[in-house]
Amino acid sequence: MTTPIDFTPGSTVAVDMGRDLFVTGTDTGAGKTHVAVALLGALRARGQRASGMKPVASGCMRTAEGLRNEDALALIAASDPAPAYATCNPYAFEPPIAPHLAAHAVARRIELAPIRTAFEQLRARAGRVVVEGVGGWMAPLSDGLMQADLVRDLDLDVVLVVGLRLGCLNHALLSARAIAGDGCRLAGWIANHIDPAMAAVDDNIATLRARIDAPLLGQLAYGGTGFVAIDAAAP
Numbered sequence: 001m002t003t004p005i006d007f008t009p010g011s012t013v014a015v016d017m018g019r020d021l022f023v024t025g026t027d028t029g030a031g032k033t034h035v036a037v038a039l040l041g042a043l044r045a046r047g048q049r050a051s052g053m054k055p056v057a058s059g060c061m062r063t064a065e066g067l068r069n070e071d072a073l074a075l076i077a078a079s080d081p082a083p084a085y086a087t088c089n090p091y092a093f094e095p096p097i098a099p100h101l102a103a104h105a106v107a108r109r110i111e112l113a114p115i116r117t118a119f120e121q122l123r124a125r126a127g128r129v130v131v132e133g134v135g136g137w138m139a140p141l142s143d144g145l146m147q148a149d150l151v152r153d154l155d156l157d158v159v160l161v162v163g164l165r166l167g168c169l170n171h172a173l174l175s176a177r178a179i180a181g182d183g184c185r186l187a188g189w190i191a192n193h194i195d196p197a198m199a200a201v202d203d204n205i206a207t208l209r210a211r212i213d214a215p216l217l218g219q220l221a222y223g224g225t226g227f228v229a230i231d232a233a234a235p
């Protein structure tokens, strides 16, 4: 069942309310965390319980409690119920590099089983889980593990965050093709306005609407925290 979620007065984003989501992006920095936090906020505003998850994070701070990642902390702060840190982020690595390389540097290997265990704990408590990926869709997790394997294993619907900047058409269309080619479900995409100076932004969005075989679920304004303008973007 597809149910609209009201984010701000007069605007909606349509996602399947029965499904857990995997938020991927056109690249690192496309706005996955920003969108995942907004999705969690919207669910909370509807009185739904939902937890965020960042299964694999590279780029962590050393703290007295252990390694901490800003994305995971933001997702925890946006969650209800708030998960324990290690459940939200079972794999945390200090250097801000590709995760399979960060894992290798400390003689570790990212595997599905601990992620599945943590995900099931979140799901049991929260009912609904919003999982943020790492980097873009094809960033590997290990020599033998891709993010698509995680998405299939956890049976997630994929939301693609398009960070609107020059180059995003190529990245978005490649990502959509790869997600489908990997046998995963693209629930839709979010137009995230990360560059206030981007030229021809509406034409870029129209270009993607015509070519991505999944709906535009919503838009995030530059500096915005709620989804806007989906109605204006409707055909």
Ligand SMILES: Nc1ncnc2c1ncn2[C@@H]1O[C@H](COP(=O)(O)OP(=O)(O)OP(=O)(O)O)[C@@H](O)[C@H]1O
Binding pocket: 025, 027, 028, 029, 030, 031, 032, 033, 034, 035, 071, 134, 135, 192, 193, 194, 220, 221, 222, 223, 224
């Ligand atoms: N709609 C927006 N308006 C203004 N700034 C934004 C918006 N979306 C994202 N940003 C900013 O862009 C940067 C990257 O966003 P974000 O951290 O959400 O990306 P990401 O895809 O999660 O990156 P990573 O690959 O590191 O997880 C952040 O500084 C964030 O505050």
Ligand SMILES: C[C@H](N)[C@H](N)CCCCCC(=O)O
Binding pocket: 028, 057, 058, 059, 095, 096, 097, 098, 099, 134, 135, 136, 138, 139
């Ligand atoms: C450190 C950064 N913010 C992300 N956590 C990691 C991005 C990995 C990208 C890998 C790649 O595709 O080259």
Ligand SMILES: [Mg+2]
Binding pocket: 031, 032, 033, 034, 071, 132
């Ligand atoms: Mg992030």
